[in-house]
Amino acid sequence: MSAQPAAPPAAAEPMTHRQILEALSGLLLVLFVAMLSGTIVSVALPQIIGALDGTQSQYTWVVTASLLASTASTPIWGKLADLFNKKLLLQIAIVIFMLSSLACGFAQNTGQLIAFRALQGLGMGALQILAQVVIAAMISPKERGRYNGYLGAVMAVATVGGPLLGGLIADTSWLGWRWCFFIAVPFTIAAFALLAKTLHIPTVRRANVSIDYWGATLIAAGVSILLIWVTFVGNDFDWLSWQTAALAGGGVVLLALATWVESIVKEPVVPLHVIRRRTPALAILASLAVGMAMFGGSVFLGQYFQIGRGFSPTEAGLLTIPMMAGVLLSSTISGRMVSNTGKTKPYILVGLVVLLAGFGGLATIDHQTSLVLISLYMLAVGIGVGMSMQNLVLVIQNTVPLSEIGAASGAVTFFRSLGGTVGVSVLGAVLANQVATSITEGLAKAGIPVGGDAAAAGGSLNIAALPEPIKEIVRAAYGDATGHIFLISAAIAVVGLIAAAFLKPAKLRDSLDLPAPAPKEEAVTGA
Known part of the structure; x- marks a missing residue:
């Protein structure tokens, strides 16, 4: 009878650094695949929508569909991770992602692409949350900051390399934009094989399982x-x-x-008892704001460079490097500093201030703004995202027991993705309205009759097929309208900064689980 209580400590025995790195190899590749799928498409998307004769609203929904599916399914995957084998769930998610990527590559119109992107979003949401949950189950919150540096580095490579790779693929005639989706397949196969070999964590089985x-x-x-x-x-x-x-x-x-x-x-998908607590509630509000600002703003940068400024997909990918470099540097450096100090709030606050400054700068751009200034503003946005986003997840994970890690991680990722989904949709609608108004005014000033073929051409993203006078009007409209959406992003970032300011300063714990229950058990035993 007395031997049974000794089993849990053995199961919770910390993994060695080597064991963690071996397991992380597959997890980091999974995250790389998920991140790459978004960034590799971002720069090529104007060309993709142009080739499929899509509109600005469809451009927005190609992004929104995957984000929405990812958002809606994230809490379910997080909850499933608390109930079932995490490794098996990851492998299922990889298969879903691989098949949907193939389907996206074979899409024949924007309707099909939007539908397949929604399916891809299911896999993307699973890969992102399950990787975080597995890492949280292996590493204590204080040590997690150290490994978050590796996490940030991989994410940064995907975000820096994705636009460049996407631009090169879109510009290469013998490949074409469809390979922006097909290229994910070898990565997913490699990730599946690595996880099968390196990831070994206990299977958690609970009675009376219920999925909401x-x-x-x-x-x-x-x-x-x-x-x-x-x-x-x-x-x-x-x-x-x-x-x-x-x-x-x-x-x-x-x-x-x-x-x-x-x-x-x-078993709620969004645990209200977790998000009602002050620290998780504030961290979730800040994550929602950061998600709205970051996803909503950055999604349209590739479109700005290509349509508003006339650069090729490859050049647009190169021009987004400052933002990705900011994410790489700040996430790696702040991750190690968080592990050394055990504090997160100072880095979150500094990150959100820098993020706000970056969006404030981007709010001033038009179709003639200096590229040097735009690069500085994007660098600030990248630094702000790198310092704040992952640390906000860490704040919440630090406040819940190990048994709720999946649900809590799912909740914060859910609201961050929800913010991104709403941000892309709202800012896309604002951009579409602003562009439509500017094109109508530009056509009128140029003496081109508004309506009929001219109006239809103005709403197309196939810029290369437009007559020269209309092409210039459309480019100026997109270039000038983009600053308006970044102004909205800056206003949203203020909300995140205010929420983060009210976070209680707290030290990250060294243990995998909350230590509170143990002293109570000892007190009872002693009595």
């Missing part, structure tokens, strides 16, 4: 309806109309129902 499918469905439906409303309001129907009432009202009602479901189910 209703909550996940209601959250996904509510957010989707609100994003559809944001995409079409102001163009296809008025702000004050029955369509607005139906879509906006319906979305709010569904999200209210989701909140009620989360409060009564046994």
